[in-house]
Amino acid sequence: MNSVILRAGARLLALLLVIFSIYMLLRGHNAPGGGFIGGLIAATGFVVFAIACGTEDARRALRFDPGSIAGAGLGIALLAGIIAAIFGDNFFTGQWLFINETEDDKGIPLSTVLVFDIGVYLVVLGAVLSITFALEESV
Amino acid sequence: MSWFLSLPLIIPFLTAIAAYLLRHSASGKWVSVAGSALGLVASIALMAIVLDKGVVAAQMGQWAAPFGITLVADLLSAVMVLITAITGFAVAIYAMGDVTEAQERLGYHGLFQVLLAGVTGAFLTGDLFNLYVWFEVMLIASFGLLVLMGGKEQLDGGVKYVALNLISTIFFLTGIGLLYGLTGTLNFADLALKVEEIENQGLLTVVAMMFMVAFGVKAAVFPLFFWLPAAYHTPSFSVSAIFAGLLTKVGVYALIRCFTLVFDHDIAFTHTILLWVACLTMVVGVLGAAAQSDFRKILSFHIISQIGYMILGLALMTPLAIVGAVFYLVHHIIVKANLFLIAGVAKRLTGGTEVYQIGGLYKYAPFLGVLFLVPAFSLAGFPPLSGFWAKYIIVKATLDIEMWFVAFIALAVGLMTIYSMTKIWAEAFWKNHPDGIEPRMEKLSNKWAQLLPIAGLAVLTVFIGMNPEPFVQFAERSAAQLLDPSDYITAVLGDAQ
Numbered sequence: 001m002n003s004v005i006l007r008a009g010a011r012l013l014a015l016l017l018v019i020f021s022i023y024m025l026l027r028g029h030n031a032p033g034g035g036f037i038g039g040l041i042a043a044t045g046f047v048v049f050a051i052a053c054g055t056e057d058a059r060r061a062l063r064f065d066p067g068s069i070a071g072a073g074l075g076i077a078l079l080a081g082i083i084a085a086i087f088g089d090n091f092f093t094g095q096w097l098f099i100n101e102t103e104d105d106k107g108i109p110l111s112t113v114l115v116f117d118i119g120v121y122l123v124v125l126g127a128v129l130s131i132t133f134a135l136e137e138s139v
Numbered sequence: 140m141s142w143f144l145s146l147p148l149i150i151p152f153l154t155a156i157a158a159y160l161l162r163h164s165a166s167g168k169w170v171s172v173a174g175s176a177l178g179l180v181a182s183i184a185l186m187a188i189v190l191d192k193g194v195v196a197a198q199m200g201q202w203a204a205p206f207g208i209t210l211v212a213d214l215l216s217a218v219m220v221l222i223t224a225i226t227g228f229a230v231a232i233y234a235m236g237d238v239t240e241a242q243e244r245l246g247y248h249g250l251f252q253v254l255l256a257g258v259t260g261a262f263l264t265g266d267l268f269n270l271y272v273w274f275e276v277m278l279i280a281s282f283g284l285l286v287l288m289g290g291k292e293q294l295d296g297g298v299k300y301v302a303l304n305l306i307s308t309i310f311f312l313t314g315i316g317l318l319y320g321l322t323g324t325l326n327f328a329d330l331a332l333k334v335e336e337i338e339n340q341g342l343l344t345v346v347a348m349m350f351m352v353a354f355g356v357k358a359a360v361f362p363l364f365f366w367l368p369a370a371y372h373t374p375s376f377s378v379s380a381i382f383a384g385l386l387t388k389v390g391v392y393a394l395i396r397c398f399t400l401v402f403d404h405d406i407a408f409t410h411t412i413l414l415w416v417a418c419l420t421m422v423v424g425v426l427g428a429a430a431q432s433d434f435r436k437i438l439s440f441h442i443i444s445q446i447g448y449m450i451l452g453l454a455l456m457t458p459l460a461i462v463g464a465v466f467y468l469v470h471h472i473i474v475k476a477n478l479f480l481i482a483g484v485a486k487r488l489t490g491g492t493e494v495y496q497i498g499g500l501y502k503y504a505p506f507l508g509v510l511f512l513v514p515a516f517s518l519a520g521f522p523p524l525s526g527f528w529a530k531y532i533i534v535k536a537t538l539d540i541e542m543w544f545v546a547f548i549a550l551a552v553g554l555m556t557i558y559s560m561t562k563i564w565a566e567a568f569w570k571n572h573p574d575g576i577e578p579r580m581e582k583l584s585n586k587w588a589q590l591l592p593i594a595g596l597a598v599l600t601v602f603i604g605m606n607p608e609p610f611v612q613f614a615e616r617s618a619a620q621l622l623d624p625s626d627y628i629t630a631v632l633g634d635a636q
Contacts, residue, residue, distance in 0.1 A: 067246065071159045078152055091145035092200040 003052075010052030014061075017045030025121050026114075035117035039124025046125075047132050055133045066129035073122025080116035092116075141197030143188055144210040144263060146181040147220050150174060151227075151256035159249030168235050171248040175224070175231040178255065182217075182224040189217040194620065194630035196265060204632050205329040211265035213627055214617035215465060219262040219392055222469055225599070226384045226476045227255045229592035233480055234377040236585030242288045242375065250287070254280035254381065261389045265631055267315055267325040270393065274311070274357070278304050281386060284378045285370060296370035303366035307356035314349035321346065328631035330401045331624055340404060347402040347409050354397065358390025360450055361419040364443045368427065371442075372435035372492070376483025379435060383442055384476030388468055391449045395464060398453060399621045406456055413454035418545060421447030421552040428559045434482040434492040434567065437559050438475070441518065444552055445471050448533050451549065455536050461618035463532035466610065470525040470603060474514040477596040481511050484589055485567055488578035494566035501568040503579045508568050510590075513597040515560040517604065520553045525603035528611065 021042035028034030050058035062069075081092040089095070100107035154174025161167040188195060194213040198204060212220070231251070238247050257277035264270050278301070285297040319325055321343065322333040337343050352363065359367040367387070371379050394413075402409060424444025431437045449471070452464025482492060484507060489497035501508040517524035520531075530553055537546040572578065583589055603610055620626055 068160055071156050071249070074152070075156045078149065078156070082149065085142060090141045090197055090199060090201050091149070094200065 006052045010048050014045040014049040017048065018042050021045065021121075025117060028117055029111075029113060035120030036124055038117075039121040040128065042121070042125050043128035043132070046129055050133065050136055055136045059133065062129065066126045066133060068126070070123050070126025070130065073119045073124075073126055075119070076122060077116050077119025080112040080119060083112050083115075141210075143181070143185050144195065144197040144212055145199075147178060147185060147224065147259050148210075148256055148263065150178045150181055151252045151259065154178070155249045155252035155256065158252060159246050162244055162246050162249065167243055167248045168231075168238070171234065171252060172228075172231045174252060175228040175255070178259075179221075179224040179228050182221045182259075185212055186217045186221050188212075189214055194626045196630040205324050205326045208269050209265035209326060209328075209631050210263045211327070211627065211631055212263060213620045213630075214613065215392070215395070215621060216262045218465070218469055218613070218617065219388070220259050222472050223255060223258050223262065223385055226381065226472055226596075227251075229596055230377050230381045230384075230476065230480070233380070233483070233589055233592045236583060236588035237375060237377045237483055239288070239375075245287050247284070247287060250280045250283045251378075251381070254284065258385050258389055262392060265327050267318070267327065267330070271308070271311055271315060274308065274389075277386065277389065278308075281382060284382075285374050287374070287378075289373065293373045296373035299366050300370040303356055303363075307353045307363075310349050310356075311353035314346050314353060317342070317346045317349070326631065327396065327400055328624075328628040331628055332632075334401055334404060343402070344405050344408060347398075347405070348412075350397050350402065351394070351409065351412070354390045354393045355416070356390070357387065358394060358446055358450070359387045359443050360416050360446055361423050361443075364420070364424070364446075367443060368431075368436055368439040371439040372433055376479060376486065380476045380479035380483070383438065383479045384472045387442055387446055388472055391446060391453075391464075391468060394450065395453050395461075395621065399456075399461070400624050400627065403456075410454050410456050413450055414545070417447045417451035417454050418548050419447075420444065420450060421548060425552045425555045425559070429555065429562075432494055432562075432566075434485060434494055434563060435479065437494075437563060438478050438482065441556065441559065442475055444556065445475070445518070447552070448530065448549065451545070452533055452536065455540065455542075456622075457536055457540060458615075458618055458622060459532060459539060460536035461621055462611065462614040463529065463536050465614040465617045465621075466532055467529040469610070469614075470517070470529045470600075473596050473599055473603075474517045474526060477514040477593055477600070478511075478518065480589070480593050480596070481507065481514070484583065484593070485578075487589075488580070488582050489567070489572060489576060490574075494563055496573060497567050497578075498570040499572035499576065499578050502571070503577050506580070506590075510593050510597050511564070511568065513600050515564065517600050519556040519560050523604045525600050525607075527604065528607040532611070532614075 021038040024033040024041055025035055025038030046058050046062060049061060083095055084091060084093040087095055095112045097110045098107045158167045158170045161170055189212050196209055196211040199208040254277060257273050257280055260273035261270055264273060282297055282301050285300060286293050321337055322330055324330055324333055334343060356363045371382055421444050424440050424447060428437045428440035431440060449464045449467045452460045485500060486492050488504060491497045517526035520526045534546050534549050580586060
């Protein structure tokens with residue numbers, strides 16, 4: 001599709017969607033959101049970009065091959081499960097680290113659950129994009 | 140300790156990721172082989188633990204038993220995981236000489252390892268919904284493998300395969316939903332306790348039938364088998380070998396697990412249906428094979444007929460019959476995967492799989508002929524190979540409870556199996572090639588990669604056949620665990636307290 005308005009708008013929209021997807025990813029532990037939804041939203045951003053500017057530009061904007069992103073995401077998710085071994089827990093037991101913890105405040109919680117969600121985010125992003133790019137290119 | 144249960148799953152996933160990221164380099168296949176070797180070590184370790192300690196269970200994420208996901212390994216699970224690793228290792232080596240570079244670039248090795256992980260997960264899980272998830276992992280990976288670099292024929296087979304498997308999935312999910320509504324749990328061990336308290340036993344039987352259909356499609360039993368011969372002869376040979384060896388057996392395993400542990404409330408009804416299904420599966424499979432002339436199609440129909448024997452073992456539900464079913468499962472995976480691998484070599488040497496249009500293998504590649512005879516005779520049930528003992532136990536079990544007719548069918552089907560194997564032997568091996576081609580071994584680009592796994596599996600077949608005693612004893616212990624699931628239940632739920 002060759003339209004100046006769409007191309008100009010798509011750049012902005014793609015940026016907004018990717019930022020919003022990261023927000024969704026990070027709030028996911030206690031509120032609606034998470035890696036899966038975040039990944040889908042980010043993928044939507046790149047799909048909008050691909051429709052407006054072509055998949056070649058979209059692939060360049062993504063920098064990495066979508067299949068490899070999905071593979072790396074799977075690796076990160078798996079790593080989040082394996083970390084539990086260091087602490088002698090079962091596979092996929094969540095490990096938590098509270099920064100600046102006080103008596104009545106938990107501080108900033110960091111966990112392997114978030115690492116797992118980041119992995120899911122990348123798997124969904126990579127998988128959806130490799131499918132849509134392939135479809136877009138064969139049309 | 141719990142990590143011994145997780146490792147057979149973690150290793151193939153890690154291997155898959157590494158192999159996928161290395162798909163453009165030549166080292167991808169070596170990663171696959173190394174990962175499969177590691178997986179084999181992990182599954183041997185698991186087997187050693189289960190032999191030593193009995194049923195072991197681990198709660199993933201440390202969520203207590205009926206709520207979280209449990210991994211359980213009893214003897215049946217452990218032996219299935221082990222045999223999956225053995226077959227996976229053999230096929231990973233074979234793939235070095237079989238899979239093209241173009242297929243590798245599309246991620247063949249990654250998908251293959253994900254498939255192994257899916258199969259292993261299905262054997263290890265102690266949770267019905269998790270079993271569904273592993274089925275999906277398997278389905279996605281196997282669909283990818285089916286259509287990889289394929290043309291029209293592969294897509295045709297792939298679409299049939301996926302469509303029918305999705306129907307099975309719908310039955311499976313509906314059954315899971317109903318069962319959860321009835322009992323409020325999906326953990327196998329917890330289900331085994333809760334189903335006894337259900338008042339509406341009629342509805343439970345309906346749910347049982349839904350699972351029978353769902354797993355029946357996966358296991359390719361009569362009358363739900365038709366996706367199998369439509370799909371298994373199309374992909375590359377290493378893919379069809381791993382499919383033939385493992386995928387249907389996951390369905391059989393799920394049937395055995397569910398219909399010994401959960402749905403044993405109305406054996407007179409459910410297991411009678413299984414009995415008829417088993418007999419018809421045996422007969423239809425072997426008759427279907429007789430009508431085929433494609434190497435892999437003949438073998439595909441024989442998968443179906445052999446599945447019948449395993450289901451027969453489950454249907455009879457006597458200790459000896461379950462022993463037979465377990466023994467049969469193990470023997471069949473080795474033999475069938477091996478026959479498909481041989482078909483691949485035969486295709487490479489002679490240029491085809493239509494047995495009437497090829498030939499000359501015995502004259503120019505006699506070693507392959509010997510390697511073919513081992514699994515072929517084993518499949519037909521010749522003593523002293525593994526198939527003889529498997530059939531012997533099943534037939535003995537039917538005779539013990541005086542089911543003469545069923546015993547007759549089992550024996551007759553065995554006889555007709557010989558017919559198909561002789562057809563392959565006479566056409567592909569014995570007669571000269573109609574086009575005058577000399578199928579010499581030198582034609583193989585990577586000869587040892589293809590022949591070593593075949594020889595290894597053949598040696599295993601002979602070894603089981605010559606030494607049946609420890610294997611039968613193992614199957615007896617495994618059958619005892621299946622028929623008296625109290626160990627299984629305490630291993631899973633006991634950890635929670």
